[in-house]
Amino acid sequence: MARYGMIIDETKCVGCFACRVACQNQNNLRENEAYNHLEEREYGTFPNYTREFLPVQCQHCDNPPCVSVCPTGASQKRKDGVVLVSEKDCIGCKYCIAACPYNVRIIKKEGYIEKCRFCIEFVEKGGKPACMTTCMTGVRIFGDLDDPNSEISRYIAKNRIRLKQFKMTLNTRPRIYYRKA
Amino acid sequence: MGALALSDQILDFKSWAKTNAEAPVTRVPTTCNGCGNRCAIFAYVKNGRLWRIEGNPEANGNQGLICPKGHGYIHDLYNPDRIRSPLKRVDGRFQPISWEQAYKEIAQKINLIIMDKGPQSIFWINYPQPNHAYALRLMHALGSPHYFTHGSTCYTARNAGWNYTVGKLPSNDLANSRYIMIIGRNPAGGIDLGQVADITKAKSKGAKLVVVDPRHSETAILADEWLAIKPGTDLALLLAMINVMVKEGLYDRDFVQKKTVGFQELEEQIINYPPEWAEKVCEIPAKTIMRITREMAALKPKVLLHRGYHGAFGCQYLNSFQTVRALAIANSLLGNINREGGIYFAQSAELGELQPKHPVPEGPKVPKADGTGIPGRYPLGSYGDGIAHAIPELALRGELKCGFVYHHNPLRTNPNPQRAIAGYKKLELLVAIDTVLSETASIAHYVLPESFYLEREEAVDTKHSGKRGQVSIQQKVVERMFDTRPGTQIIIELAQHLGVGRFFEFNLEEANELRLKPLGNSLAGLKQKGVLFVGKPWKEGFDKIDTPSGKVEIYSSTLEKLGFPPIPRWEEPLVSPDPKDPHSFRLLHGKQAFHTHAMTANQPYLMAISHRYDLIRLWMNRRRGELLGLKDGGLVQIKSLVGEGKIRVKLTEGIHPSCVWLPSGYGVFSKHLTTAYDLGLSYNDFLPTLFDPAVGHAMSSEIIVQVKKV
Numbered sequence: 001m002a003r004y005g006m007i008i009d010e011t012k013c014v015g016c017f018a019c020r021v022a023c024q025n026q027n028n029l030r031e032n033e034a035y036n037h038l039e040e041r042e043y044g045t046f047p048n049y050t051r052e053f054l055p056v057q058c059q060h061c062d063n064p065p066c067v068s069v070c071p072t073g074a075s076q077k078r079k080d081g082v083v084l085v086s087e088k089d090c091i092g093c094k095y096c097i098a099a100c101p102y103n104v105r106i107i108k109k110e111g112y113i114e115k116c117r118f119c120i121e122f123v124e125k126g127g128k129p130a131c132m133t134t135c136m137t138g139v140r141i142f143g144d145l146d147d148p149n150s151e152i153s154r155y156i157a158k159n160r161i162r163l164k165q166f167k168m169t170l171n172t173r174p175r176i177y178y179r180k181a
Numbered sequence: 182m183g184a185l186a187l188s189d190q191i192l193d194f195k196s197w198a199k200t201n202a203e204a205p206v207t208r209v210p211t212t213c214n215g216c217g218n219r220c221a222i223f224a225y226v227k228n229g230r231l232w233r234i235e236g237n238p239e240a241n242g243n244q245g246l247i248c249p250k251g252h253g254y255i256h257d258l259y260n261p262d263r264i265r266s267p268l269k270r271v272d273g274r275f276q277p278i279s280w281e282q283a284y285k286e287i288a289q290k291i292n293l294i295i296m297d298k299g300p301q302s303i304f305w306i307n308y309p310q311p312n313h314a315y316a317l318r319l320m321h322a323l324g325s326p327h328y329f330t331h332g333s334t335c336y337t338a339r340n341a342g343w344n345y346t347v348g349k350l351p352s353n354d355l356a357n358s359r360y361i362m363i364i365g366r367n368p369a370g371g372i373d374l375g376q377v378a379d380i381t382k383a384k385s386k387g388a389k390l391v392v393v394d395p396r397h398s399e400t401a402i403l404a405d406e407w408l409a410i411k412p413g414t415d416l417a418l419l420l421a422m423i424n425v426m427v428k429e430g431l432y433d434r435d436f437v438q439k440k441t442v443g444f445q446e447l448e449e450q451i452i453n454y455p456p457e458w459a460e461k462v463c464e465i466p467a468k469t470i471m472r473i474t475r476e477m478a479a480l481k482p483k484v485l486l487h488r489g490y491h492g493a494f495g496c497q498y499l500n501s502f503q504t505v506r507a508l509a510i511a512n513s514l515l516g517n518i519n520r521e522g523g524i525y526f527a528q529s530a531e532l533g534e535l536q537p538k539h540p541v542p543e544g545p546k547v548p549k550a551d552g553t554g555i556p557g558r559y560p561l562g563s564y565g566d567g568i569a570h571a572i573p574e575l576a577l578r579g580e581l582k583c584g585f586v587y588h589h590n591p592l593r594t595n596p597n598p599q600r601a602i603a604g605y606k607k608l609e610l611l612v613a614i615d616t617v618l619s620e621t622a623s624i625a626h627y628v629l630p631e632s633f634y635l636e637r638e639e640a641v642d643t644k645h646s647g648k649r650g651q652v653s654i655q656q657k658v659v660e661r662m663f664d665t666r667p668g669t670q671i672i673i674e675l676a677q678h679l680g681v682g683r684f685f686e687f688n689l690e691e692a693n694e695l696r697l698k699p700l701g702n703s704l705a706g707l708k709q710k711g712v713l714f715v716g717k718p719w720k721e722g723f724d725k726i727d728t729p730s731g732k733v734e735i736y737s738s739t740l741e742k743l744g745f746p747p748i749p750r751w752e753e754p755l756v757s758p759d760p761k762d763p764h765s766f767r768l769l770h771g772k773q774a775f776h777t778h779a780m781t782a783n784q785p786y787l788m789a790i791s792h793r794y795d796l797i798r799l800w801m802n803r804r805r806g807e808l809l810g811l812k813d814g815g816l817v818q819i820k821s822l823v824g825e826g827k828i829r830v831k832l833t834e835g836i837h838p839s840c841v842w843l844p845s846g847y848g849v850f851s852k853h854l855t856t857a858y859d860l861g862l863s864y865n866d867f868l869p870t871l872f873d874p875a876v877g878h879a880m881s882s883e884i885i886v887q888v889k890k891v
Contacts, residue, residue, distance in 0.1 A: 014402045015774065020790065046409065
């Protein structure tokens with residue numbers, strides 16, 4: 001059984017939003033429904049200035065607060081690590097939205113909650129997440145954390161000290177690792 | 182409300198998607214039309230409806246990638262603002278008309294105009310498409326020299342500078358470079374996917390990236406160093422870099438000796454431009470200029486100063502032509518011309534001709550009325566592109582009477598919209614060929630609806646050529662939704678109705694076969710793959726280039742004969758902001774990564790980004806803003822000689838204090854574009870009609886505006 005995870009290299013994101021729209025198309029989302037979010041941050045004073053974009057999406061936590069608060073079991077953690085919402089079990093109570101520290105869940109017009117699914121249906125057929133394949137600077141690496149020869153495992157082995165998880169102190173244990181500087 | 186309800190009905194295919202989850206998916210290779218790069222893509226269709234697109238990994242230009250505009254623009258297929266049939270304007274309102282009737286009426290009017298004023302009073306302007314050769318053929322068949330592109334508002338200064346130095350516009354071998362300096366160009370914002378992918382590759386191999394830009398651009402985010410230059414002074418930086426190379430003997434002596442002319446003259450003049458002088462002009466410390474020049478020279482020839490595009494010297498300043506000349510010379514001194522990791526001449530895909538089977542019309546017998554290529558007028562201007570923003574002037578003077586505007590929107594992309602509107606309205610006949618009612622189409626006498634790019638076949642294209650030649654093709658992915666026709670078919674049918682059908686006795690299929698023939702590729706093979714490599718691979722070095730001397734012309738005797746400086750020398754920008762006036766700024770503009778000009782502003786998926794992240798704002802240096810009593814997000818009025826408008830500001834440390842920066846792609850004023858209408862401003866609203874005295878470009882950054890808190 002694969003155990004999926006993702007690297008996001010913050011140093012490479014230029015904030016173009018290709019990931020947002022690629023994901024919208026892949027998942028048949030409306031223009032205002034997005035699973036990918038970019039947070040811009042600025043540092044320094046002119047001319048010693050820089051800025052960066054932080055791509056944020058569902059972190060597919062190993063200790064997901066959205067799953068524990070869900071009253072119907074619609075939010076679930078799969079064995080391969082992917083956190084999914086079952087559309088037919090979701091009653092749209094929004095507990096998960098309140099519980100998620102990453103603010104990445106949206107309410108669909110139809111009334112249920114959705115979020116990044118790691119394009120799992122696509123991945124199971126041998127594809128890669130749409131946010132990853134469209135990116136011109138290659139911000140993301142997706143793959144099986146249990147396979148020592150996967151690109152992601154090799155990347156983690158090589159860059160371990162540069163990687164951190166988002167809001168680590170919350171003990172959500174995200175499956176997305178961010179590379180800083 | 183009507184439009185919204187309709188869009189919902191069309192766009193919401195969740196229920197459709199569910200019932201068709203197992204429906205077979207077809208994949209069609211084609212090319213994107215979301216900007217001018219025409220990236221090669223695979224379009225996926227489920228049950229006749231477009232689903233999504235992916236990049237074609239074999240394409241030189243986009244290397245399997247797609248930008249946000251490409252993903253977003255596919256939805257314009259289902260945009261309710263699309264034109265559904267040919268239209269005729271009657272008493273200020275559009276009425277549907279049949280294709281046959283429209284062609285007949287257009288032909289009748291044109292025949293009268295030709296009898297009255299001659300064929301040269303007809304023009305065609307387009308943002309170049311793969312079929313531009315057929316548009317040119319149509320103008321020549323009619324006997325008019327007046328084929329135009331948007332070039333004078335985009336890139337003609339850059340092209341001219343390179344032409345007069347190395348004979349043509351070269352490419353950048355970014356992937357193999359060890360030190361990349363980019364001035365003004367922002368490939369991560371005005372997206373060039375292949376270039377950004379190549380920069381990423383180079384950086385992963387340890388290359389250094391230096392970005393020179395008054396604004397911290399998207400490309401600057403990737404840079405090791407951002408040099409926040411004072412706008413309009415890039416020429417000073419380049420002259421100082423050349424000065425350091427010459428003075429310290431850092432240049433490639435062998436290359437300079439064997440492959441260039443005029444180094445001695447350069448040596449004599451360049452002493453006037455030491456880094457200490459440049460520091461005062463361009464505000465980059467002399468020490469930095471020296472260090473960067475030495476760093477680059479140490480790694481030569483696998484180093485490059487990016488060939489540039491629109492920003493900084495495409496069409497921006499009075500000194501843009503000399504800036505490109507200096508840039509090309511700086512590259513040459515580094516010995517990187519047609520070298521791996523340097524500046525190189527792309528392999529071209531030499532398409533076949535339609536003749537002798539189909540006769541080619543004779544060239545026009547009269548010169549272009551805009552004066553391109555004519556001594557005493559715009560001798561360095563591009564005859565092929567013409568001067569697009571001269572069209573309104575020529576129309577007002579009565580020299581142009583009738584125009585075809587195809588895949589272009591001069592009323593929004595020309596400077597000085599009031600003047601452009603007056604000029605285009607003066608035309609006795611204006612025919613717009615478009616998919617939506619743009620500003621220009623809105624005032625046309627006839628609108629001929631082109632099929633959306635996913636609904637039509639197009640001419641074979643060579644846009645993707647790079648280290649190897651490449652041909653690509655746009656082909657039909659879904660059935661046509663409305664009574665629209667492909668652009669090439671419209672050109673052919675116009676020719677037939679205008680009495681020059683004898684030059685167009687072919688259809689697109691046959692023309693494509695003929696053009697591919699000498700390359701040894703079949704049309705069927707190309708359609709299957711989307712792109713094909715053709716010709717020989719690129720080779721390093723050169724014997725002779727396309728200049729009068731056959732060498733790199735550091736000194737240009739052609740320029741001397743025409744009365745221009747044969748060696749680049751410092752020229753001030755045409756106008757500069759008043760340093761004593763807190764309201765005085767230079768107005769700069771540039772692309773955001775998720776919009777192409779104003780063309781994609783009407784695309785809901787892309788405009789949603791602008792709204793969600795509050796990105797329709799004017800960038801202003803924080804301290805300058807505070808002096809005006811502004812807070813981030815505060816409203817200002819911008820005013821110039823020709824226009825005024827209101828917009829909110831983004832106060833940031835990421836921009837030079839002497840300028841403000843307006844994202845282009847907004848300021849749509851056609852009420853027919855319901856998503857984009859009346860949002861933001863365009864730099865063109867403030868730009869007077871200017872013509873550079875040598876090239877004729879629009880000098881789009883030579884605007885000083887007054888910015889006041891509202």
